[in-house]
Amino acid sequence: MHGRTLELDLADLRAELLPGRGTNGGVSLVVDGVTQSHVNPADPRDLQLEYTRFVAAIADGCREPADPVRVLHLGAGALTIARYLGATRPASAQHVVELHRPLLEFVLDALPLDPELGITFEFDDARAAAQRIARHTGGFDLVIADLFAGSRTPEHLSTAEFFDELGRLLTPGGVLVVNTIATIGLGISREVGATLVDGFDQVVAVASPTVVADAGLGNVVFAASHDELPTRRIRRRIDQTHRRIELLEGPALVDYLGAARVRRD
Numbered sequence: 001m002h003g004r005t006l007e008l009d010l011a012d013l014r015a016e017l018l019p020g021r022g023t024n025g026g027v028s029l030v031v032d033g034v035t036q037s038h039v040n041p042a043d044p045r046d047l048q049l050e051y052t053r054f055v056a057a058i059a060d061g062c063r064e065p066a067d068p069v070r071v072l073h074l075g076a077g078a079l080t081i082a083r084y085l086g087a088t089r090p091a092s093a094q095h096v097v098e099l100h101r102p103l104l105e106f107v108l109d110a111l112p113l114d115p116e117l118g119i120t121f122e123f124d125d126a127r128a129a130a131q132r133i134a135r136h137t138g139g140f141d142l143v144i145a146d147l148f149a150g151s152r153t154p155e156h157l158s159t160a161e162f163f164d165e166l167g168r169l170l171t172p173g174g175v176l177v178v179n180t181i182a183t184i185g186l187g188i189s190r191e192v193g194a195t196l197v198d199g200f201d202q203v204v205a206v207a208s209p210t211v212v213a214d215a216g217l218g219n220v221v222f223a224a225s226h227d228e229l230p231t232r233r234i235r236r237r238i239d240q241t242h243r244r245i246e247l248l249e250g251p252a253l254v255d256y257l258g259a260a261r262v263r264r265d
Contacts, residue, residue, distance in 0.1 A: 003207065008106040015103055016081055017078075017110050022048035027111060029078040031103070035149070037078035039111055044083035048068040051179055051219035052080050053239045054206040058147065058223045059085065059142055061234030062175050072133070072169060074126040074157075075146040076104050078111060079119070086117040094119045096130040130165050139171035146179045153180065159263045160195050167199060167226060173231065176200070178222045179227075182211045189220040190260035193253070198262045200224035204231055205248040205256065212246060212256060 001182060008015040014032055021028040026040035026048060042044035042061040047053045059081075063069055068091040071083055076098035085092050095116070098104045113119060122129060126147055143166050147157045156162065166176050178196065180189040196203045203224045210216040231249055238245045248256050 003026065004122070004227075006106070006110050008103065010100075010102060011243075013100060013103060017107070021204075022046070024048070027078070031187065034126040034148075037080050039083065041076045041111055042076070044080075044087040045081065047084060049080070050208070050242065051150065051221055052084070053242075054085055054219065054221035054245075055081050055144060055177055055179065056241060057206065057237040058175065058177050059232055060088070061194060061230055061237045062130065062173075062223075063089075069141040070139070070171070071095070072130075072140045073097065073143065073144050074166075075099075075144075076107070076121075076132070077146060081144060081146075082117070086114065086119070095133075096113070096121045097126050097159075098123055098195045099125055099159055127162055127165070130162075130169065134165065134169055137169075139174060140169050141171050141174050142177060142263055143169055143174070144177045144179075145217045148181070153264070154194070156205065156265065158188075158192050158195065159265050160199055161201050161265045163196060163224070167224075173227045174225065176224045178224070180220050180222070182207065182214075182218055182220050184214070184216050184217075186214050186256075187260070190257050191263050193220070193222055193257045194260040197221050197253075197257065201226050202229045202249075203253065204229055204234070205253055207246060207248070208243055209246055210243075212248070217249070 006017040016030045018028045027035040038048040055247050071094045075094040076096050180192050184188045207220040211218040235247050
């Protein structure tokens with residue numbers, strides 16, 4: 001990128017790639033004023049945004065180190081997690097679904113992928129793509145849903161029916177990872193969590209204590225599975241160097257969710 005800001009201005013979306021961000025440098029993708037992703041082209045293992053470290057902790061806790069995985073990414077961003085998994089788990093098979101083709105092409109023009117990663121792409125609404133994939137593709141070890149319009153997840157991509165569709169895409173022992181933004185009052189994150197608890201055998205949440213207490217903004221990342229989650233291994237993988245992070249399970253998760261409603265179509 002040669003140290004200059006790049007801009008994409010569409011009728012329904014405005015994006016910027018801002019260089020020089022992060023403690024180790026790198027590039028931030030800002031969409032409609034919201035920092036969505038950060039990429040360090042020199043080191044894809046360098047995860048500057050907290051929520052990406054949460055996702056990585058779940059992925060690394062659920063699978064043995066360096067084991068290849070089959071991954072479905074719903075929402076592309078700057079492909080931070082896809083790059084990370086490609087670097088840490090060579091030979092992984094990764095498929096990406098992105099609604100905005102011009103946005104992803106804008107990112108890839110400035111921050112190209114290593115062609116040896118072999119990541120495949122399609123451009124569609126995440127729900128329509130998931131339904132089609134279920135008819136034609138085998139299971140995934142990880143399904144990562146990182147779906148936002150601005151700072152909100154579209155309603156049809158956070159319902160019990162949608163998560164049930166994603167659950168059917170998982171291999172035995174597979175994990176669905178859902179990123180949420182904790183808005184004031186935590187309503188959206190709590191409802192997404194309650195919806196996942198309603199449909200999966202085990203659910204955990206990863207967040208900072210400040211976010212859990214509704215005393216600051218941030219992300220709550222959920223992991224859900226039809227099988228037992230290796231919570232001890234996930235907990236060991238959580239990066240505590242930036243600030244203290246909690247893994248909520250059992251009664252602690254119940255307390256966090258409170259009386260949140262289950263989202264339905």
